[in-house]
Every structure is written in structure tokens, then in C-alpha cells.
Amino acid sequence: xxxxxxxxxxxxxPAAVAHTPPVTFTPEVESRAREVGKSLRCVVCQNxxxxxxxxxxxSDMRRLVRERIAAGESKDAVMAYMTDRYGNFVRLQPPxxxxxxxxxxxxxxxxxxxxxxxxxxxxxxxxxxxARSAQRC
Amino acid sequence: xxxxxxxxxxxxxxxxxxxVAILLIIxxxxxxxxxxxxxxxxxxxxxxxxxxxxxxxxxxxxEALTKQDLIGRVSLVNVFGSWCSSCILEHPQxxxxxxxxxxxxxxxxxxxxxxxxxxxxxxxxxxxxxxxxDSDSRLAIDLGVTGAPETFLVDREGRIRHKQVGPITPxxxxxxxxxxxxxxxxxxx
Numbered sequence: 001x002x003x004x005x006x007x008x009x010x011x012x013x014p015a016a017v018a019h020t021p022p023v024t025f026t027p028e029v030e031s032r033a034r035e036v037g038k039s040l041r042c043v044v045c046q047n048x049x050x051x052x053x054x055x056x057x058x059s060d061m062r063r064l065v066r067e068r069i070a071a072g073e074s075k076d077a078v079m080a081y082m083t084d085r086y087g088n089f090v091r092l093q094p095p096x097x098x099x100x101x102x103x104x105x106x107x108x109x110x111x112x113x114x115x116x117x118x119x120x121x122x123x124x125x126x127x128x129x130x131a132r133s134a135q136r137c
Numbered sequence: 138x139x140x141x142x143x144x145x146x147x148x149x150x151x152x153x154x155x156x157v158a159i160l161l162i163i164x165x166x167x168x169x170x171x172x173x174x175x176x177x178x179x180x181x182x183x184x185x186x187x188x189x190x191x192x193x194x195x196x197x198x199x200e201a202l203t204k205q206d207l208i209g210r211v212s213l214v215n216v217f218g219s220w221c222s223s224c225i226l227e228h229p230q231x232x233x234x235x236x237x238x239x240x241x242x243x244x245x246x247x248x249x250x251x252x253x254x255x256x257x258x259x260x261x262x263x264x265x266x267x268x269x270x271d272s273d274s275r276l277a278i279d280l281g282v283t284g285a286p287e288t289f290l291v292d293r294e295g296r297i298r299h300k301q302v303g304p305i306t307p308x309x310x311x312x313x314x315x316x317x318x319x320x321x322x323x324x325x326x
Contacts, residue, residue, distance in 0.1 A: 043283040044283065044284065056248055057274055057278075060277075061274070061278060063273070064274075085278065085279065086181070087281075117155070121149075121152055
């Protein structure tokens, strides 16, 4: 009976499906890797960073980031490695470049358009109509 | 009465269509943005050389896929996993591709524990000339893979020329992938 329980426990234990044994890194590597990981998008659960995501691919990416940091790579180099393979999409903060200008400055542009419209047309119109209603009184 | 024309002059006629025009522009962005599939990332790997990789064997008796296998012949590298349900859907098409002998078909068994990939292929049939196991996503990340199945079309020099995200359907094979294989076959070495 005991043997059966042990056999059953082994058959379903997570170790049976574990891929690589978890490796521990120094606290310094860990904290730098975490900084990189927080700005990397998990490509499976797209609105989470790889640090937050439980997706298996995210955990493999976390390990890869740690390995590269531990091997002495800079945070920028690790970021570049991932961007090189997955495109700018993996960066949770999109870079400022030609095709992201609208993304970065679009809201400001809309504000300017709205302000110009207000000052050029709506405000004079409003004062005039106020003046008009004053005349009527 | 006299102030009515004055208030009309203050707001030009085109001002009336401005809200509608702005709405249409914003609506246009939404129509474009919301109908795209966010899972399909533009691949950065096209026309790049296949990265070096070291895969493990599917079973102790079978040799693992190596980069050398991809040189000299146009090949398809299919990323699959025993945990991947769309791979079962894609499988009959892969068998048909293997049978057509138009291209070398290789498998990358992604994120599978030892034996799982072999068992899966024993159950559904093995269309691959050679397979390697990528248990910890090293090759998958190097290739920018986001999910399975994904298939890379590799030319004779070992450069990636096309990437298919999601299952290869009979239509995709006939209309996109086979013509590309013919084109790569016709390229001078």
C-alpha cells in the first residue's frame, strides 16, 4: 500500500514535468534581471510583464534574462537581444521613433487642435451670443 | 434678426462637419487597430540566418535535429508540442506535406518533458525527417516564437525566408507555402 501511494505521488509530482531545475542567482543579478523583466512584455499574456506572468514561456524568458545578466551582459544588451527577436512589441514602453510619433504626441496634438478650435471659433461665438442675449434683456 | 447672419459668419460652414470628420478619423484607427490579431507579431526573423541551436534527442535511439540538417535543401521547421491542441489540428496537413516530398520537414518539440514528444508522435504519426527537443525554450526564444504551432521556411543556405504563425491549413499550403518553396527551389545557389 505504502509503495502504491509513493508510486502515485511520483506519477503526478510536478518534478515529472519540470524542465530545468531552478537555478538560484545572486541577489544583485536577481534585482537587475527583475528590472529588465519588468519592462519586457510576456508575448503569451500580452498585458503582463514576464516578471508577473505565469506563462511557461515567460518563466523560460526570466531564466534567460538572469543567465545573460549573470554572464555580465548589460541591461540594455539583454533588452536589445529580446527586441532583436520579438520586435519592439516586447518592450512595455515603446521607444520614441518615427513610427511611434503619433502614439507619443497624438494626445498632445488632439489637445492643440481642440484648443485652437475653441479659441478661434467657439469662444468668439459664445461671447457674441452672450452679448446678443444681453441686448434682448 | 440682424444678428443671425453674424453668428453664422463666426462659425464657417465646414465647422459643422468637423465633429463627424474627427469621429471618422478616430473610428478609422479603431477599425484598423481592433480587427488585427494581437497574437500575430511582425516577425523580425525574415531573411536572417537560422540561429545556432543544440536540441536534445526525442528518444535515446534517435539523432537530434542539428543546424547542419537545414543546409543544402529547402526545409520547413515546425515548432510543436504534445501540450498544443492546434498542433493536432495541423497534423494531417503535415503528414500530407511529408508525403508530397516537396520539402524537408523537421520538427522542434517545444517545452515537452522527456518522452512526451515521442509518445505524441507515436500516437498521431511522425511526419518529420528529424526532430529535436527544445525543453527550455532556448531555440524558441532565439527564433522569436510566441506559441505553437509556428513554422519556419528555411532556404538552402540556412536562412529563414518565411514564418507561419498558427496551423498550416491546406489552403495556406497550396496558396502560400508551396509556391514559396518552388520559388526557393528555383533560386540559384
